[in-house]
Structure formats: structure tokens, C-alpha cells
Amino acid sequence: MPEAGTLTLPAPAKLNRMLHITGRRDDGYHALQTLFQFLDHGDTLTLAPRADGEIRLDATLPGVTSDDNLILRAARRLQAITGTHHGAHITLDKRLPMGGGLGGGSSDAATTLLGLNRLWKLDLPLASLASLGLELGADVPVFVRGHAAWGEGIGERLTPVALDTPWFVVVHPGVGISTASVFGAPELTRDTPPITMARALQGGVASWRNDCEPTVRALYPEVASALDWLGTRAPSMLTGTGACIFARLEREEDADALLAEIPERWQAFKAPGRNRSPLHDALDRRAP
Ligand SMILES: C[C@@](CO)(OP(=O)(O)O)[C@H](O)COP(=O)(O)OP(=O)(O)OC[C@H]1O[C@@H](n2ccc(N)nc2=O)[C@H](O)[C@@H]1O
Numbered sequence: 001m002p003e004a005g006t007l008t009l010p011a012p013a014k015l016n017r018m019l020h021i022t023g024r025r026d027d028g029y030h031a032l033q034t035l036f037q038f039l040d041h042g043d044t045l046t047l048a049p050r051a052d053g054e055i056r057l058d059a060t061l062p063g064v065t066s067d068d069n070l071i072l073r074a075a076r077r078l079q080a081i082t083g084t085h086h087g088a089h090i091t092l093d094k095r096l097p098m099g100g101g102l103g104g105g106s107s108d109a110a111t112t113l114l115g116l117n118r119l120w121k122l123d124l125p126l127a128s129l130a131s132l133g134l135e136l137g138a139d140v141p142v143f144v145r146g147h148a149a150w151g152e153g154i155g156e157r158l159t160p161v162a163l164d165t166p167w168f169v170v171v172h173p174g175v176g177i178s179t180a181s182v183f184g185a186p187e188l189t190r191d192t193p194p195i196t197m198a199r200a201l202q203g204g205v206a207s208w209r210n211d212c213e214p215t216v217r218a219l220y221p222e223v224a225s226a227l228d229w230l231g232t233r234a235p236s237m238l239t240g241t242g243a244c245i246f247a248r249l250e251r252e253e254d255a256d257a258l259l260a261e262i263p264e265r266w267q268a269f270k271a272p273g274r275n276r277s278p279l280h281d282a283l284d285r286r287a288p
């Protein structure tokens, strides 16, 4: 039995159903236009109260010290800005590949912010948690808001949208890609003319593409061969700066059939798309 007051919450993955790079800001960050959608698949966090004000994290991630872990950074920031005397013991069940373009670290941070807001009875509004989250990473606000969204700026200017919700097969081609390395590549397309959200939505899935894809293909041949392989089975794309790619399928049976065919050297999973984050569904099910 979990301890009274303990919260077990999902930290879902995101997909970028399309991603355009429309420019570069003075601080070096890239201006994006993107459609974010959630998957019903991700990490799980367990948050238990601690009376002594300490924050402890049980999570060993390769290459990430506890102090760098976005979960601990999110918890400490929330403690600092609210001055709360509460503490927490946080456990992470990590399922999402790191640096996969699925936003796992950002989602963990958002689940920490919303979960501790609930556990510590802070009652901070989503807008405050989203701006706090943005300090931790460009992808955190969409996970805090919890709606599929048209994202602009560096992904923090969000307009909720309802996208099609097919099944996806997500393939990890086994290479790690750092977001900074893709955004730093000289050959990256950075001048896609901005479009309106209405045009992106009207164009529909056949018109959606990811501007990072040509650069990632060139730098990471294994991602290129996974995209070529998957693309012969179903419409497929890169998410974020990779390394994960995803195929879109109408039915779960189609996803199962495709999964059965994936070459053993690549990891893969299936999940349905969601326009509302499974995190927000879980919090609603546990009314305060
Ligand atoms: C590209 C996207 C699209 O959803 O996804 P991922 O592939 O990382 O999941 C995100 O915008 C990524 O967001 P996130 O992963 O939070 O990025 P951050 O940690 O804030 O940034 C890492 C580094 O990438 C570069 N960066 C990031 C975002 C951006 N719009 N322009 C950039 O130039 C910066 O050099 C930054 O220091």
C-alpha cells in the first residue's frame, strides 16, 4: 500500500507532429512553429511527502547527476519561490529514452511541478507553473498546460488545438542526439517562412514536416536508415531533434503488425495520440 498522501503520476511523451524553424533569436535560441501532441506512454513519478523539508530523488540516469536532474531542479525551484517548508521523496520509473525528442526530461519536470503543487497544497495557477517550467526547458510549458498545442516562440507561446488521434509506432534508432548539436549545425534550415496556425491545420498531416530532419539524416545515418525503413510501411517523421521517429497508423492492429516487423537493433513501442495530457487526466481522477 502506498503511504497516505503519496501521488503516482504519469509523465507522458510528446510528439512534434510538424516542426518549422522560422528564425534565430539574438540569444541563439531558434524560433519555431510546431504542433505538439501527447502520447499515452511515458515515465511514472511517485511523490511522497517528507516532513523534514528535504527533497530526495531515487533515479539513476546515465550521464545526469542528481543535481542536474530536471525533477530535482523543478522541485527545488518550486520550494524556493513558494518558501514552503514541505519536502518530498520522489521516485522515477524511466521508460522514455533520453535525448529522444520525446520530451521525457521536460515531462518529468512538469509532472514534478504539478504533482508537488498538489501534494504541498500550493494552489499555484498553471500559468505560474508554466513560466517556472520555461526556465528549466523550452518544452516544459506544453506539458504543464496539458493540451495538444500550436507552439510558437521557442515553443512557449501555446494555442490549444485538437489534432487527429491515431496510433503511433515510435522507433528509437539507438543513437543519442543532443538538441544543442542539431540547433548548432550550420546546414540547418532556419528560414522557413512563418505560416498561420489555420494554414498548418488545414494542410493536414500530408503537409507536415520537420525542418530538423534533413540535418539529422545527414549527421546520423542510423536515423536516416530507420526513417527510410519505416517510411516504406507508413507515413513517418522525426520528432523534435530526434533521435526518435514515428509512424502514424489508423488502428491498433496496424500498429501491432508494424511493431512485429521492426528490426531487432531498434527499440520500439506503440501508443495512441492524446490531445489532453494523461497527467491532467490522472490529476482530475484524484480530486484534491
Ligand atoms: C526541439 C524541441 C521541439 O519540441 O524538442 P526536443 O527534440 O529537444 O525534444 C524543443 O524545442 C527543445 O526543447 P528542450 O529540449 O526543452 O530544449 P532546451 O533544453 O531548452 O535547449 C537545449 C539547447 O538547444 C538549443 N535550442 C533549443 C530550443 C530552441 N528553440 N532553440 C535552440 O537553439 C539551445 O542551444 C539550447 O541550449
Ligand SMILES: Nc1ncnc2c1ncn2[C@@H]1O[C@H](COP(=O)(O)OP(=O)(O)O)[C@@H](O)[C@H]1O
Binding pocket: 061, 063, 064, 068, 069, 070, 071, 096, 097, 098, 099, 100, 101, 102, 103, 104, 105, 106, 107, 108, 109, 179, 240, 241, 242, 243
Ligand atoms: N529526468 C530527466 N529525464 C531525462 N533527461 C533528463 C532528466 N533530467 C535531466 N535530463 C537531461 O535532459 C536531456 C534531454 O532529455 P529528454 O527530455 O529526455 O530529451 P529530448 O529533449 O530530446 O526530448 C537528457 O539528455 C539529460 O541530459
